[in-house]
Amino acid sequence: MRIGLLGTGPWAARVHAPVLAAHPSYEFAGVWARRPEAADALGEAHGVPGYADLDRLLSEVDAVSIALPPTVQADLAVRAAEAGCHLLLDKPVALTVPDARRVVRATGAHGVASVVFFTVRFGGEQIPWIEKQAATGGWFTGRSDWLGSVFAPDSTSPYAASPWRREKGALWDVGPHALSVLLPVLGDVTLVTAVAGPLDTVHLVLRHAGGASSTLALSLTAPVAAGGTGMELRGESGVVHLPERGEGPVAALHRALDALAESARTGEPHPCDAAFGLRTVEILAAAERSLAAGGPVEV
Template sequence: MLWKENETVRIGLLGTGPWAELAYAPALRGHADVDFTGVWGRRPEAAGALAERFGTRPYDDVDALIADTDAIAIALPPAVQAPLAVRAARAGRHLLLDKPLAIDVAGARAVVAAVRETGVASAVFFTARFADGPRQWIAEQSRRGGWFTAHAAWIGALDGGPFADSPWRREKGALWDVGPHALSVLLPVLGDVHRVAAATTGPGDTVHLVLRHDGGASSTATLTLTAPGAATGSTAELRGDHGVTAMPASEDTPVTALDRMIGTLLDAARTGRGHDCDAAFGLRVVEILAEAARRLSPDASEGDRPAERDAS
């Protein structure tokens, strides 16, 4: 399904939670090339309220919404997102997905398989990869190369925020919620992760990772959702042949970054050229997270094991 330049594209939204309300719905409503077709949610009353607020239609049947669209945006927990993404892809719908792509490798692989089988375009919302400032910095540092090591820190405070009642974040913690953000910055600059060399815990849900990358560079990442409010923020610093450089702060809102991702998906669908943050990249991030989670398990063996790679 390819569209002509400036042709309006019908996109439906699956999800009615805080992220759907704060980012996805306003971005879909505001994008010049998008007809915000409708909203489906697991709670019909929430779908009705969100649809009314953003001037679109609520759907009781997810398949009916998929049938009425050209593309589907998903703002749902990852365990729910993955099977619905497969369903939409098999119906020939392009995919706007959130991170993490799935909560396990099997779920992520199923999404990638459906995307490959049908040839639909996909994009995963790793915020830094679509926000001005960070995305330009990432592209420039990737082009320059010569980096020896890096440290990324994504420090959040779940309590009191809009996602405080998110069951999946409470269960899976920072590794799965903000870990994808850190990896989305480190991988394009330092290369794929060759090995999760170490993973250990800190206070609350804090996780510290040590990663070895293809080409020999190493990196560390500190991830938490349980920091004091005054300590929150995200940083990435590189050291190498060019000295030291730090990722700039983004002045974009999530809506602005998501608007840019929508444009990326439309371009990929029109041209057939995929984006670096497609479902396959989302799968790779899930594989690395799954290996880190294995290392954090008390039953994990002491020997090193490469982060599992998609061999397909």
């Protein structure tokens, strides 16, 4: 498939563009950005043209990989779906439930495949671990910590200049990662309670449809020495921990693109499609309502 890249920021330049240029199942066709000079520069680095006209790019490709803030992703995803392009989306799909629903409706109406790039869900060791725990069942409770230091005083993160992350915080940035692992193992969420911690830190308590509960600690402002991720499940089979990520996002994106190509070929939805992305947005939006209301909120 011919595929285009939408976006030229750090995530696009560090991960998306190199993978699109190297993936054997795709022909990297070009780059579009709101600043044509940025599209030209990133495209030139990978031997493809930059596009100033988005509609022209959409007419010349079979799929798009979107590496843009969620504030603009939904509109562009709908536009790409209407042009018949399969969608590699970033998380979160959108920052509001109505926008996320528009993306899902567009993929269905125009018969295009979609995959949301939750990096952990496409990890080499994480994929079989998640499948095994989902098949095992009998889980009583789960705990997930996603403590980042993007906005810590001594942070060197390239994403510290991200306006949407600063505005929406850890709930919307790392919350989707935790949900992407918990939901396929413990089941859908029916009730969420959120409590604010220091700075942007948020603590969630989730009730799952199968009867289990889980707790999440999410932050982008943790001290660098205190940062890190971890997940623990406890149930009838004992205690298990999510394997640490031993590889970067490049390998994971290769797998996500494999999944998109397979879904486009077969017409079978992938478990991490736009509809799953919508569900995570619905849960995060419920968490925001819980923070405002000071109590539990049904999802």
